[in-house]
Amino acid sequence: MKGEVVKNYINGRWVESKSKETRDVISPTTGELLARTPMSTAEEAQEAIEAAKTAYERWRSTPAQTRIRYLYRFRNLLEDYFEELSKTITMEHGKIIDESRGEYRRAVENVEAAASIPTLQMGYNFEDIAAGIDEMVIKQPLGVFFCVAPFNFPGMVPTWFWPFAIACGNTYIVKPSEQVPLSQIRQFELIDKVGFPKGVMNLVNGGPEVVNALIKSPDTVGMSFVGSTPIGKLLYKKCGEHGKRAQVQAGAKNFITVMPDANIERTVPNLMSSFFGNTGQRCLSGAVLLAVGEVYNPLKVAVVNAAKELVIGNGLNEDVQMGPIATKAALKRVLGYIETGIKEGAELILDGRNVKIPDYPKGLFIGPNIFDKVTPEMTIAKEEIFGPVMSIIHVKDLDEAIDIIHANTYGNASSVFTSSGKIARDYQYRVRAGNIGINIGIVAPIATFPFSGMKDSFFGDLHGQGKDAVDFFTENKVVITRWF
Amino acid sequence: MELRNFGAVIKFALEVEAMAAAFYETANAITKNQQLKSSFETFMQMRMTRMELLKRLRRENTTEMILEPISGLNSEKFRPKTECPEGCPDKKLIELAVSMENLNSAFYIVAAKKIEFLIEPADIFEQMAEENLEYTKQLEKFG
Incomplete structure (x- = not known):
């Protein structure tokens, strides 16, 4: 891996980026070159969008109980490779190994929480809203979602989003931080091992060009972002302009x-x-x-x-x-x-x-x-x-x-x-x-609670994790019925 | 060495278990007493099982909310002497084993207090301390 250009994962296979522009991934501990991240092109982002869009209809029709079995398998692989995954985080980010383990533990918890989707995604109904007429709400998936992930929790943050998104029946694209792509590459090797239907999960490395393409595409539905406030504000505005859902978890003091x-x-x-x-x-x-x-x-x-x-x-x-x-x-x-x-x-x-x-x-x-x-x-x-x-x-x-x-x-x-x-x-x-x-210094919500935020630390309505995630990745459809 | 993190505590516990397993393996090879041999074999297997348990505890119980520094736990106080030379008599093997089990038990008791914010590992450390004392009783029967 040392010095290699990492690949994208599109439509169920690993593909080299055509971009010649790369960014070095340097170990903050040793200073050695670990890998290089390609600054993928808008066309490559579009390929991922096409793959995710094509996979969507079939995936959303797949029963939730079947969908979550992929998550169970992924969860078990996270446990099997736990130490190795944790070491990858420490290697590329520098945080201590216990912190990396803590990060992966939360990733596992998010996958476990998302596996409750057959309960979490239930709608509701009410009989006789008028004589002989019933009303119900169905929580339906929406299509292709994506996340723009930060450098500080390279293993965990994408799992605030994608397990919930795909459990609900959406398809997904992860854009890892270009500074620390290796944790996501390793996770996607496990995703590949799980054998998700092609196009359900995609990974595109890169920078602003990829993010802009994902936001501007008429075929994506929404973005989850974690990063700085200036960038978050900018992307939130762009999402608004292009009619996207957005949950933007930004800076802090x-x-x-x-x-x-x-x-x-x-x-x-x-x-x-x-x-x-x-x-x-x-x-x-x-x-x-x-x-x-x-x-x-x-x-x-x-x-x-x-x-x-x-x-x-x-x-x-x-x-x-x-x-x-x-x-x-x-x-x-x-x-x-x-x-x-x-x-x-x-x-x-x-x-x-x-x-x-x-x-x-x-x-x-x-x-x-x-x-x-x-x-x-x-x-x-x-x-x-x-x-x-x-x-x-x-x-x-x-x-x-x-x-x-x-x-x-x-x-x-x-x-x-x-x-x-x-x-x-x-x-x-x-x-x-x-x-x-x-009396708690690190207020880190567990996977079944939303990761909240206010003022300039959050832009949007629904947060990552928990029931908020389910609402973000679904639309409430109202159905009113009468039978003659 | 001061053990300052949960990971460092578990790492030392794994070392302790590995040393104990190695000791019992050697002792098993040395003794001619079939009953004692069988006990050493059992104790060795138990230590291997405990190592797996410790790895699971580390995997499942490290959460960022509780990653606070630990202080006042020095591993050197709890590092047992487990060298058993070839031809070592059974009496000496038993003495070494008892001493090691007691020291291991003391470590787990002290360490459990230091990690009491992690309920499952703290409980299992206490349980391991009790097991060590139980092994001691079994070993003393041979004396």
């Missing part, structure tokens, strides 16, 4: 509030996972720590001490707790934000720059960074950094914390650490964020 009555001993490990897990490259990562009242000083000391202890290195080593940043560009961006934080007057009390891991001189490593004396107006308190940077703001009370949260444009997730039920209830009631944690 997650505020974590710690109250004076929080259990610090239990809170701090949770904060480490929230702010520095996945090297801060989660849309659910903590970004700003709002320390309320007198908890500020002891909390600051505790988080700095705990962060200093985190072991950084090759994520394949079980003892490592933080891997590298996924790409050079991302590392440059994170370092830029740290510089900005310093220039704007925040105090860098833990400096994770210049971390060197002896065996990996080309690795994109950065340690945990903690800023103190941050104010809500500072860039590092407002913008998404997407790296291991904690910005501490000292606030006087919960109201001030919530005002700061609400002043931010994002609304993906927010957590409060407290031992007060009243405060916890206030927080979940008042805070405008899609995923709320009470």
Whole structure:
């Protein structure tokens, strides 16, 4: 595989892209070239659309119980190849192996949840809406859907969507992140092994040209996207222009509030996972720590001490707790934000720059960074950094914390650490964020719940996973009947 | 070495089980006592089964919501001495086995507390600790 151009999977077979333009897939740990991603053409996207469109009618007529047996087989293959799949994520993305395992576990759960489609896709009916007349709703599939996947969860995110989509009777096209295509390539090798009818599942590597072709085609129905807010907004608008359904899960700036009555001993490990897990490259990562009242000083000391202890290195080593940043560009961006934080007057009390891991001189490593004396107006308190940077703001009370949260444009997730039920209830009631944690730093909804998001963190109506996914991938058709 | 992640804990548990399986395999080859030989063979098989169980626990219980650092669990305290030289008398083999089982049990008891946020693995660790003590009782009958 090393240095090879990865292939597309269209109409049940692996095909080489005709495009000469490629993007290197570089290991963030070793710096070695792992593979190259072809920037496939609009014509190749169209071939996938044609295949998916052709497969659709036959697939939607296939009984749901038969459709989900493909998912069962796929699920079993995920279990069989679990360690190898997890290692592929770590290899191409850099996250630690336990995080990769966690990612695949959620992928398995999504496939399992989608296998409940014979229950989830049931419609409803009502007799005698007028004399002798009955009414019902049938939840019907719609056609060809596609997803544009992000780099930070290359194994899991597509499974928020496609298992539900095809279980409902749609056909599907995955466009993986061009930075990390290998996890999807490996998954599609398993999809090929399962033997789905040709055209039901397709994969097209590439960039904007592929995405534009998928959106503009009159033969696609809807898009699921996970990525940054600027790109998400743009694609959401384009989907609107072309009459597509869209669920756009975008950027984040997650505020974590710690109250004076929080259990610090239990809170701090949770904060480490929230702010520095996945090297801060989660849309659910903590970004700003709002320390309320007198908890500020002891909390600051505790988080700095705990962060200093985190072991950084090759994520394949079980003892490592933080891997590298996924790409050079991302590392440059994170370092830029740290510089900005310093220039704007925040105090860098833990400096994770210049971390060197002896065996990996080309690795994109950065340690945990903690800023103190941050104010809500500072860039590092407002913008998404997407790296291991904690910005501490000292606030006087919960109201001030919530005002700061609400002043931010994002609304993906927010957590409060407290031992007060009243405060916890206030927080979940008042805070405008899609995923709320009470004494939980990573608010990752399980497969049967929607992955929510608000404000500039989500565009659309229906989220990924759970019943939302079923509604997104089906249309409610109303039938009113009378028999003479 | 400090075990800081669930994955590191499981990796060490797998090492412990592999060492125990290897010990019983060697001990089985050394002893001439047929009853003891049979017990060593059983214990070796049990350890192989437990390794599969540990792999399943790792596969099914790692979720990102609970990936918090673990502290205060040092593997070196729990690394057993399992070398049994050729011609080692049965009494010494039993002593080594008992000592290993006790140490393994202690590891699983301590580790279960460290991973108590993962209910199934914590319960199974406790169960393994009990099994180790049960093996100890069986081994002591030979003494």
